[in-house]
Amino acid sequence: MNKRKERLIKYLFTALAFSSLVFLIGIVLVLFKEALPIFGKVSLKAFLLGESWYPTSEPPEFGILPLILASLWVTLGALVICVPIGVGSALYLHELAGPRQRAILKPVIEILASVPSIVYGFFGMVILSPFLQDTFELPIGLCALTTSIILGVMATPTVASIAEDALSYVPRSFREASFAVGADRWQTLTKVIIPAAGSGISTAIILGMSRAIGETMTVLMVAGGAAVIPHSVFDPVRPMTAAIAAEMGEAPVGSDHYNALFAIALILFLITFVFNIAAEFISRRFRLKLGLSR
Amino acid sequence: MHNVDYEKQPGMENFHPSLVKGPVGINMNYMGEADVFGPEAKISARKVNFYYGAKRALNNINISFSPRRVTAIIGPSGCGKSTFIRLINRMHELVPGTRFEGEILIDGLDILSPACDAAELRKRVGMVFQKPNPFPKTVFENVAYGLEVNGVTDKHLIEEKVVDSLKKAALWGEIKDRLKDSALGLSGGQQQRLCIARCLAVSPEVILFDEPCASLDPISTAKIEELILTLKKEYTIVIVTHNMQQAARVSDNTAFFLMGDLIETGRTDRIFKAPRDKRTEDYITGRFG
Ligand SMILES: Nc1ncnc2c1ncn2[C@@H]1O[C@H](COP(=O)(O)OP(=O)(O)OP(=O)(O)O)[C@@H](O)[C@H]1O
Ligand SMILES: [Mg+2]
Numbered sequence: 001m002n003k004r005k006e007r008l009i010k011y012l013f014t015a016l017a018f019s020s021l022v023f024l025i026g027i028v029l030v031l032f033k034e035a036l037p038i039f040g041k042v043s044l045k046a047f048l049l050g051e052s053w054y055p056t057s058e059p060p061e062f063g064i065l066p067l068i069l070a071s072l073w074v075t076l077g078a079l080v081i082c083v084p085i086g087v088g089s090a091l092y093l094h095e096l097a098g099p100r101q102r103a104i105l106k107p108v109i110e111i112l113a114s115v116p117s118i119v120y121g122f123f124g125m126v127i128l129s130p131f132l133q134d135t136f137e138l139p140i141g142l143c144a145l146t147t148s149i150i151l152g153v154m155a156t157p158t159v160a161s162i163a164e165d166a167l168s169y170v171p172r173s174f175r176e177a178s179f180a181v182g183a184d185r186w187q188t189l190t191k192v193i194i195p196a197a198g199s200g201i202s203t204a205i206i207l208g209m210s211r212a213i214g215e216t217m218t219v220l221m222v223a224g225g226a227a228v229i230p231h232s233v234f235d236p237v238r239p240m241t242a243a244i245a246a247e248m249g250e251a252p253v254g255s256d257h258y259n260a261l262f263a264i265a266l267i268l269f270l271i272t273f274v275f276n277i278a279a280e281f282i283s284r285r286f287r288l289k290l291g292l293s294r
Numbered sequence: 295m296h297n298v299d300y301e302k303q304p305g306m307e308n309f310h311p312s313l314v315k316g317p318v319g320i321n322m323n324y325m326g327e328a329d330v331f332g333p334e335a336k337i338s339a340r341k342v343n344f345y346y347g348a349k350r351a352l353n354n355i356n357i358s359f360s361p362r363r364v365t366a367i368i369g370p371s372g373c374g375k376s377t378f379i380r381l382i383n384r385m386h387e388l389v390p391g392t393r394f395e396g397e398i399l400i401d402g403l404d405i406l407s408p409a410c411d412a413a414e415l416r417k418r419v420g421m422v423f424q425k426p427n428p429f430p431k432t433v434f435e436n437v438a439y440g441l442e443v444n445g446v447t448d449k450h451l452i453e454e455k456v457v458d459s460l461k462k463a464a465l466w467g468e469i470k471d472r473l474k475d476s477a478l479g480l481s482g483g484q485q486q487r488l489c490i491a492r493c494l495a496v497s498p499e500v501i502l503f504d505e506p507c508a509s510l511d512p513i514s515t516a517k518i519e520e521l522i523l524t525l526k527k528e529y530t531i532v533i534v535t536h537n538m539q540q541a542a543r544v545s546d547n548t549a550f551f552l553m554g555d556l557i558e559t560g561r562t563d564r565i566f567k568a569p570r571d572k573r574t575e576d577y578i579t580g581r582f583g
Contacts, residue, residue: 173427181440182417289430
């Protein structure tokens with residue numbers, strides 16, 4: 001009786017643990033199934049490199065290059081914001097902050113991470129966008145720059161907390177060894193601690209990118225929505241996530257447009273998948289390098 | 295620290311001058327007891343107290359270390375051995391909330407005074423830790439690190455120093471073809487000798503060892519001990535150890551700490567043969583918790 005119960009529990013937890021795998025496979029299968037029909041109509045090359053996205057025109061055009069470039073463009077912009085702020089905060093927290101500053105800053109960063117994206121979007125629409133519009137005398141405030149700034153702020157906590165973890169994994173003994181041969185604090189930081197934590201910090205940056213490129217609600221609200229190839233940071237753009245979110249409701253189920261949107265989702269999935277694999281790979285090497293898991 | 299007739303000093307009955315190489319003098323320590331150290335103390339601690347926050351870890355420590363001698367510091371866990379030797383190169387400054395009183399003189403200058411630059415001091419007083427702690431860099435970079443942070447830019451000089459230090463650390467033969475490999479790929483014993491080489495590269499005068507063999511196998515331990523015996527020709531060495539045999543094998547003088555107090559110091563053979571304090575005797579004979 002007892003033994004049967006034990007076995008049952010074991011199976012239950014195994015099943016629960018593997019359910020994530022089932023979800024993942026399910027998602028990938030659905031993405032492929034719904035996306036593939038579009039490639040009967042448009043070649044993969046025309047789809048990826050086509051410069052016009054007019055899915056509802058007659059005849060429709062399914063080129064998603066503007067959407068891909070928009071996503072990359074705003075993500076790159078977000079990095080310009082979140083890398084210095086995130087890595088800087090991590091270094092400050094780890095190196096300079098006293099217990100009191102840490103006790104304030106760490107929760108603040110965590111709260112920043114838990115603000116719902118619609119709140120960020122709202123902030124971008126109502127405050128940041130009019131401000132940028134006035135400052136740079138733009139025809140429209142909802143543009144790549146606004147999006148990048150908001151996404152950068154959103155990704156900052158991810159970068160900061162993972163980078164801080166990476167720094168704290170660097171064994172104390174490295175610091176002692178460095179000081180013991182006469183290095184000062186700055187030398188210890190730049191020559192020992194940052195190089196030792198380097199790949200962990202790269203992981204933080206990649207996961208931050210992954211966060212930015214997958215963000216939907218904010219982007220839908222502040223990016224401006226124009227599906228044209230961006231030429232400057234002030235252009236309104238239509239990143240992939242925004243296109244899917246905005247158009248899915250109008251695309252008749254099973255139509256070419258519907259399939260094309262799934263294909264965009266598939267590509268987005270592949271991009272974030274690659275990011276995450278890279279992050280995992282780098283962080284595994286990082287732990288190996290520090291002798292943490294051998 | 296004058297040269298006096300050592301045999302007339304109290305406690306010197308067991309002392310045979312023939313056992314000591316080089317000039318010998320008497321160094322009165324602050325317990326009023328004479329012990330044989332070198333000609334002139336390299337390091338003297340005077341009335342040193344140390345606190346972690348409110349917790350007192352060292353009580354009125356008075357001790358001298360002779361140049362080109364090995365002094366072993368022994369005592370049960372938590373008695374303040376590490377705390378004491380970390381004061382000698384001011385590593386205690388890395389721990390927030392600590393405080394000291396008293397002075398430690400090296401060549402007559404108080405190294406604990408704010409006027410003394412900690413980085414400069416640490417170049418003169420190197421340290422080897424309990425667990426080998428090479429950086430995740432190449433073997434070469436590890437040894438060159440100290441030179442680099444001290445502003446040496448001459449490539450030839452660095453190379454020369456690295457080779458020289460590896461040779462002194464008895465590692466060169468094993469490692470000369472692996473200079474560009476990661477230091478983390480070495481065995482524990484090799485890593486520890488690499489750490490010794492890293493410390494030698496900045497030309498210290500004093501080397502502090504905090505249980506350098508604690509994580510090593512007997513063969514690596516023997517190599518490190520042998521190395522310590524060669525290094526003492528040039529350097530003043532202080533070694534913390536839990537291993538009585540090791541203290542007896544490598545050291546000239548021994549100091550016994552107990553609960554933050556320095557109980558007894560003296561020549562190693564004397565301490566082991568005829569400890570004066572009951573507590574020292576209990577500890578070295580293993581009758582002690
Ligand atoms: N960072 C610290 N903060 C507070 N107390 C400390 C700290 N480091 C050491 N102590 C305390 O100071 C005392 C002496 O510690 P120390 O590490 O010097 O002992 P030790 O003789 O080196 O012991 P072991 O043989 O275990 O290494 C101990 O009671 C210890 O708990
Ligand atoms: Mg210790």
